[in-house]
Amino acid sequence: MKELLDFLYIGHVLAEVMIAIGPLVGFFLFFQLVYLKLSKEYVINLFKGVVLAVTGLTLFLQGVKVGFLPVGTQMGEIMNSFEQLWILIPIGFLLGLVATVAEPAVRILCDNVEKASSGSIGFRLLLAILSLGVGIFVALGIAKIIFGISIYYIIIPGYIIALILMKFCEQSFISIAFDAGGVATGPMTVTFVMAVALGLADAMEGRSAVADGFGLIALVAMAPILSVMMVGAVMNFVKRSS
Amino acid sequence: MHNNTKEGIIEVIQAVVPITVVVVLLQLFLISMPWLLFSRFLIGVIMVMTGMFLFLQGVKIGLLPMGEAIGAELPKRGSMTFLLFFAFVLGFMVTLAEPDVWVLVGYVDTVSEGLVNRYILVLFVALGVGIFVTLAMLRIVLNVPIAYLLAGGYIIILILSFFTPADFVPISFDAGGVTTGPVTVPFILALGLGVTAVLGGRSSFNDGFGLIGLASIGPVLGVMILGIIYS
Numbered sequence: 001m002k003e004l005l006d007f008l009y010i011g012h013v014l015a016e017v018m019i020a021i022g023p024l025v026g027f028f029l030f031f032q033l034v035y036l037k038l039s040k041e042y043v044i045n046l047f048k049g050v051v052l053a054v055t056g057l058t059l060f061l062q063g064v065k066v067g068f069l070p071v072g073t074q075m076g077e078i079m080n081s082f083e084q085l086w087i088l089i090p091i092g093f094l095l096g097l098v099a100t101v102a103e104p105a106v107r108i109l110c111d112n113v114e115k116a117s118s119g120s121i122g123f124r125l126l127l128a129i130l131s132l133g134v135g136i137f138v139a140l141g142i143a144k145i146i147f148g149i150s151i152y153y154i155i156i157p158g159y160i161i162a163l164i165l166m167k168f169c170e171q172s173f174i175s176i177a178f179d180a181g182g183v184a185t186g187p188m189t190v191t192f193v194m195a196v197a198l199g200l201a202d203a204m205e206g207r208s209a210v211a212d213g214f215g216l217i218a219l220v221a222m223a224p225i226l227s228v229m230m231v232g233a234v235m236n237f238v239k240r241s242s
Numbered sequence: 243m244h245n246n247t248k249e250g251i252i253e254v255i256q257a258v259v260p261i262t263v264v265v266v267l268l269q270l271f272l273i274s275m276p277w278l279l280f281s282r283f284l285i286g287v288i289m290v291m292t293g294m295f296l297f298l299q300g301v302k303i304g305l306l307p308m309g310e311a312i313g314a315e316l317p318k319r320g321s322m323t324f325l326l327f328f329a330f331v332l333g334f335m336v337t338l339a340e341p342d343v344w345v346l347v348g349y350v351d352t353v354s355e356g357l358v359n360r361y362i363l364v365l366f367v368a369l370g371v372g373i374f375v376t377l378a379m380l381r382i383v384l385n386v387p388i389a390y391l392l393a394g395g396y397i398i399i400l401i402l403s404f405f406t407p408a409d410f411v412p413i414s415f416d417a418g419g420v421t422t423g424p425v426t427v428p429f430i431l432a433l434g435l436g437v438t439a440v441l442g443g444r445s446s447f448n449d450g451f452g453l454i455g456l457a458s459i460g461p462v463l464g465v466m467i468l469g470i471i472y473s
Binding site: 003004007016019020021023024025027028031032035036038045046047048049050051052053054055056057058059060061062063064065066067068069070071072074075078079091094095098099101102103104150151152155156159160162163166171174175177178179181182183185186187188189190191192193194195198202208209210211212213214215216217218220221225 | 253256257258259260261262263264265268273275278279280281282283285286287288289290292293294295296297298299300301302303304305307308309311312315331332334335336338339340341342344345346348349350352353354357361364387388389392393396397399400403408409411412413415416418419420421422423427452453454455456458
């Protein structure tokens with residue numbers, strides 16, 4: 001069990017957390033002193049939240065750094081030794097799918113779209129389209145590493161399609177779609193799935209972890225943009241033709 | 243309070259458990275790495291879940307009310323310059339507090355063995371968000387349709403991507419994805435509402451949407467420019 005003791009060394013992460021949260025708190029204190037002048041009790045209560053946030057962020061980043069990164073990259077290396085590498089593509093699809101179905105932010109988005117379309121795009125339909133979309137893009141991300149496809153060939157056509165789709169969507173749908181970019185990049189995708197991708201790219205011959213391993217988050221962020229705009233364009237088309 | 247806690251726990255479980263289950267199944271049937279190493283993953287899961295829960299609660303109790311207090315104060319000064327300047331500062335600082343940003347730069351640091359200093363990377367990501375948040379506010383003031391700005395932003399990204407060193411391109415696109423998290427999103431939306439309040443009367447519904455999309459263009463451009471400087 002001694003091997004696991006490095007979870008306890010949090011000095012480095014703690015310094016990062018201070019840089020992360022310190023400026024915002026300092027900025028607030030400046031405003032408090034100069035303009036706001038809120039009551040003392042209220043400010044003390046806010047600082048209880050700050051303590052929680054600092055503790056939480058430290059635990060989170062340490063868990064990612066000492067727990068996820070080494071295991072994820074190791075996992076990627078082991079996967080690289082599979083005889084049939086293509087099996088990783090459906091695994092990627094599955095990871096993307098299950099992550100999105102349950103993600104709270106995605107559910108909020110589906111709810112918003114249902115309202116914005118005044119009910120004509122149901123919650124379940126959009127959830128299904130989004131989850132499939134993210135699944136497909138994670139699978140693409142894995143395929144990109146295995147076959148050494150440059151990210152240009154996925155992201156540039158992706159954004160060109162998005163730009164074209166803009167012409168066929170209503171304003172409100174465009175805004176919702178681009179806002180939705182972040183919803184599917186949940187905590188496990190950004191941390192663990194990315195670590196696996198990095199390990200895989202690092203272990204494969206002819207691939208570099210930096211040039212091939214990154215890019216997964218970008219693909220996962222593009223999936224909802226395209227999905228929502230496609231739904232918007234189809235809805236527009238149906239509305240016009242009827 | 244009690245209800246909030248329960249909701250928070252459910253939220254974190256929903257976000258973390260599905261992938262964890264898939265990974266455990268992979269370990270059992272396909273990968274079988276040493277169990278001591280795999281226990282690292284499970285400890286990581288517990289830490290990430292607890293950490294995320296505490297962090298989100300802390301954001302709700304502490305950081306968000308702080309941001310809202312500042313956001314509510316900005317329009318009261320009545321000056322647009324004042325508002326735009328502090329929108330930039332707030333966008334910058336809120337990005338620093340976004341957990342995924344630190345995860346990404348940590349990975350870049352570990353994997354690339356010194357491609358770029360992690361603090362400089364964070365700085366450019368945060369500058370990107372700050373500048374684009376300000377632009378997003380200006381858009382509301384000048385009443386420019388959001389589609390123009392989004393299309394313009396992405397066209398600039400496409401052009402710049404041809405001049406950016408290959409190592410930086412994937413990282414820059416990833417940077418756009420990590421900045422839309424639990425801290426940034428509510429802050430930017432609150433700021434947008436503040437600006438519409440200063441202007442008075444203009445439709446706030448349509449103006450509020452699209453801000454996040456604009457804000458995630460900034461870091462992509464920021465990291466691309468950083469890459470060009472480094473090469």
